[in-house]
Amino acid sequence: MTQQIVQTVLEEAKKYNAKRVTSVHLVIGKLTFLGIDQIKFSYHLLVKGTLMEHSKLLIEQMEPTVKCTSCGYQGPAKYVDDPAFHFAIPTLTCPKCGEQVTIKLGRECTIKNIGIVTNGQSGDTRDVEGGK
Ligand SMILES: [Zn+2]
Numbered sequence: 001m002t003q004q005i006v007q008t009v010l011e012e013a014k015k016y017n018a019k020r021v022t023s024v025h026l027v028i029g030k031l032t033f034l035g036i037d038q039i040k041f042s043y044h045l046l047v048k049g050t051l052m053e054h055s056k057l058l059i060e061q062m063e064p065t066v067k068c069t070s071c072g073y074q075g076p077a078k079y080v081d082d083p084a085f086h087f088a089i090p091t092l093t094c095p096k097c098g099e100q101v102t103i104k105l106g107r108e109c110t111i112k113n114i115g116i117v118t119n120g121q122s123g124d125t126r127d128v129e130g131g132k
Pocket residue numbers: 068069070071072073094095096097098099
């Protein structure tokens with residue numbers, strides 16, 4: 001998953017002729033159950049030797065949104081405190097009627113934006129398609 005993110009950022013950076021990537025801002029749904037530390041760890045391994053080396057990684061967590069087909073409820077998921085894990089976990093139960101809900105948002109991982117450094121000077125060589 002982190003590898004996919006790194007690949008996408010590198011492709012984007014290429015499109016903009018970036019010399020260096022300075023920051024990457026990710027939005028991660030809380031239902032991905034991905035550990036932030038885990039992402040950061042593999043990120044720093046994967047960016048070594050690429051344009052993204054030494055870039056800052058920002059991770060924003062997004063609350064999940066659920067939808068109930070029985071009563072039409074749409075909004076944040078219901079949380080229950082799990083004493084075994086010492087934190088609140090989202091349930092797939094409707095907070096209004098108790099029926100099962102479907103997850104609308106919260107399982108995705110998206111790249112919100114990236115910070116890049118480009119060499120804006122004239123004299124940059126650029127490949128132009130069909131330029132021969
Ligand atoms: Zn409901």
